[in-house]
Amino acid sequence: MKTLATIQRVMAVAGGLLLATGCGPGGGGGGNATGGANTPAGGGEIIVGEYASLTGKEATFGVSSHNGTQLAIDELNAAGGVLGKRFKLLTEDDQSKAGESATVVNKLIAREGAVAILGEVASSRSLEAAPICQQAGIPMISPSSTNPKVTETGDCVFRVCFIDPFQGTVMANFALKTLKAKRVAIFTDVKSDYSKGLAKFFKEGFLKGGGEIVSELDFNGGDKDFKGQLTTIKAANPEAVFLPGYYTDAALICIQAKQLGLNVPLFGGDGWESDQLLKIGQEAVEGNYFSTHYSPEAGSENGKRFVAAYQKAYKGELPDAMAALGYDSAMILADAIRRAGGTDPAKLKGALAATKDFDAVTGKITINPQRDATKSAVILQVKEGKFKYVETINP
Amino acid sequence: MSQIEQQLINGLALGAIYALIAIGYTMVYGVLRFINFAHSDVLMLGAFAAYFLAPLSERVFGPQSITGAICVVVASSALCAGIGMLIELLAYRPLRNRPKLAVLITAIGVSLLIEYTCQHKAVFKAETKPFPRLFPSQDFRFGGLAISSNDIVVLLVTVVLLGILWFVVQRTRIGTAMRAVSFNHQAAALMGININRVISFTFGLGSALAAVAGILYAMKAPGIEPLMGVQPGLRAFIAAVVGGIGNLPGAAIGGVLLGALETFAGGIPGISNYRDGIAFAILILILLFKPAGLLGRVQTEKV
Numbered sequence A: 001m002k003t004l005a006t007i008q009r010v011m012a013v014a015g016g017l018l019l020a021t022g023c024g025p026g027g028g029g030g031g032n033a034t035g036g037a038n039t040p041a042g043g044g045e046i047i048v049g050e051y052a053s054l055t056g057k058e059a060t061f062g063v064s065s066h067n068g069t070q071l072a073i074d075e076l077n078a079a080g081g082v083l084g085k086r087f088k089l090l091t092e093d094d095q096s097k098a099g100e101s102a103t104v105v106n107k108l109i110a111r112e113g114a115v116a117i118l119g120e121v122a123s124s125r126s127l128e129a130a131p132i133c134q135q136a137g138i139p140m141i142s143p144s145s146t147n148p149k150v151t152e153t154g155d156c157v158f159r160v161c162f163i164d165p166f167q168g169t170v171m172a173n174f175a176l177k178t179l180k181a182k183r184v185a186i187f188t189d190v191k192s193d194y195s196k197g198l199a200k201f202f203k204e205g206f207l208k209g210g211g212e213i214v215s216e217l218d219f220n221g222g223d224k225d226f227k228g229q230l231t232t233i234k235a236a237n238p239e240a241v242f243l244p245g246y247y248t249d250a251a252l253i254c255i256q257a258k259q260l261g262l263n264v265p266l267f268g269g270d271g272w273e274s275d276q277l278l279k280i281g282q283e284a285v286e287g288n289y290f291s292t293h294y295s296p297e298a299g300s301e302n303g304k305r306f307v308a309a310y311q312k313a314y315k316g317e318l319p320d321a322m323a324a325l326g327y328d329s330a331m332i333l334a335d336a337i338r339r340a341g342g343t344d345p346a347k348l349k350g351a352l353a354a355t356k357d358f359d360a361v362t363g364k365i366t367i368n369p370q371r372d373a374t375k376s377a378v379i380l381q382v383k384e385g386k387f388k389y390v391e392t393i394n395p
Numbered sequence B: 001m002s003q004i005e006q007q008l009i010n011g012l013a014l015g016a017i018y019a020l021i022a023i024g025y026t027m028v029y030g031v032l033r034f035i036n037f038a039h040s041d042v043l044m045l046g047a048f049a050a051y052f053l054a055p056l057s058e059r060v061f062g063p064q065s066i067t068g069a070i071c072v073v074v075a076s077s078a079l080c081a082g083i084g085m086l087i088e089l090l091a092y093r094p095l096r097n098r099p100k101l102a103v104l105i106t107a108i109g110v111s112l113l114i115e116y117t118c119q120h121k122a123v124f125k126a127e128t129k130p131f132p133r134l135f136p137s138q139d140f141r142f143g144g145l146a147i148s149s150n151d152i153v154v155l156l157v158t159v160v161l162l163g164i165l166w167f168v169v170q171r172t173r174i175g176t177a178m179r180a181v182s183f184n185h186q187a188a189a190l191m192g193i194n195i196n197r198v199i200s201f202t203f204g205l206g207s208a209l210a211a212v213a214g215i216l217y218a219m220k221a222p223g224i225e226p227l228m229g230v231q232p233g234l235r236a237f238i239a240a241v242v243g244g245i246g247n248l249p250g251a252a253i254g255g256v257l258l259g260a261l262e263t264f265a266g267g268i269p270g271i272s273n274y275r276d277g278i279a280f281a282i283l284i285l286i287l288l289f290k291p292a293g294l295l296g297r298v299q300t301e302k303v
Helices: A002-038 A059-078 A100-111 A123-136 A164-178 A193-208 A227-235 A247-259 A275-285 A301-313 A321-340 A345-353 B002-032 B039-061 B066-095 B100-119 B149-171 B173-183 B185-190 B195-220 B230-243 B248-266 B272-289
Strands: A045-052 A086-093 A116-118 A140-142 A157-159 A183-189 A212-219 A240-242 A266-268 A289-292 A358-360 A363-367 A377-383 A386-393 B139-142 B145-148
Touching (some): A045 A100, A045 A321, A059 A086, A116 A321, A140 A321, A164 A377, A164 A386, A212 A227, A227 B248, A247 A266, A275 A377, A321 A345, A321 A358, B002 B039, B002 B145, B002 B173, B039 B066, B039 B195, B039 B230, B145 B149, B230 B248, B230 B272
Parallel strands (some): A183 A212, A266 A289
Antiparallel strands (some): A358 A363
């Protein structure tokens, strides 16, 4: 069956490649043509492509992010768009699958003629699409991929969130200062670039702060049985366990840790923030911590306005960090298009890179020379089946 | 050291589930000489059946009642037995006298069909769903050892089901017929055994076991999704081959062996990520030195 899965993957990749090669010359031409065709001002629409995991393992991330993005686009259009043009958001679902992002982003650029790409939440999938945007010269803004490699792809790739070295350091300091833990175990998802990166930076920060890593174990995202690893972690007698993974795996790991009597706090990164963590983990996730980008409880004026607008648009649902970042990614793009005076890719790129102190709902955003956002992180705790704000940590 | 004993408990609880799945593979191989790849998807369907039946049982028997749980498990297995028989009737029976390869490819097709149909928006969707608690669970502590009541249930259920299965295969008319068909199709048919009925029964029985295994697996890790059967299915398949495909006790032993191997390998820093690799390496070694598996008979090919 594993071979089957592999065959499917190979086929998907081959399909993507075919599409890539098939559209290669056309895509390049399209990229140039877009620059020329869209610059004349007046009339027409600004086509923005978005790819997100609307279904699959990380579906709640994709859906939140998309809801935020959609809200921003709707608000922008209601205010008359930018430079007299309205936005048209084309959204493609990558099903949380490897190989799929490349295919859908190719389609958005080559066939739909998107002037900019928004996406993805997961670093692995952003890393898949980033080279395609870079090659086509189309700016891509990732709302919430935190792995540093994403923007290292090239000068077309931006993000509106902080990166894992910062998040890892924040969590290392949190473990040392707030949890007062000196002995910590790390449990990493080796299938995910996000998890591996976060684990690495946490470890560096934690060791530098005088902590000790007592055990380091791996799992594969999508595994269902973690007791083998957790038994070893328990035997190492840690004071807390750092679990940089996504919510489904994190919830199952919390459950099995409790069953084994591993009664120490587990804590992770922004990959934890989903209602699914609470629904699957129930009382097993209670008391655990994670770092993220934003909390509706600790927002600026703009943040409060956003929470109200989001609740109005989505049946009273509170926006999570992914929704807020999705919203910010679209707003920053609109701001850059306004400052660039059009959608010419080169000018747009320059305008994005020059973003400074933009008043976003997740805080003030400045794009640094690495094309990452410099901003603060918040720590949340699971309490009585809800995410409660604990503290804000500034860069 | 209590760590080793703890891993044994973990491995046994996991291996018991693999054993139940492996038996389904091995039974079908026994009578039809082909691997039913759709087996792991029946397992998933069993878990989903329980997911949808649990709220109904909750309304009748109250939340987390043992009677309710038993009803849910029995109903899900009956449903999956029906699905298994239907798969055999629609997909495999028309190919009964075709080359074995055709049936094998069809099995892969059926498996993919179920997986991707279930992932569709109108069916179960691809995202993970929280599996309901069927009955109250508790964690027991013995010194440094932790045993979850779920693990005990898994072991008990597996042992009881294996006992029942042994009785059915060895002591009943239909079981005798199954063994006869597995020994020789044509001779069994000449003796007046209704081959189609026996094969259908085998699929039903195997699928019911898969459904139970699916529910036990979902209790262990209460997040279910349409691809949840792929990984345990793969490991159970290895278990069946390691134990000697076509051999029932072999499948049970293989399952426990694989479960223990997975937990022990998982607990060693540095190699925890090579669990599947180790499982396959062992498979290759066993096939090299004991081609028929641990308990399998060596059969000479008739020319």
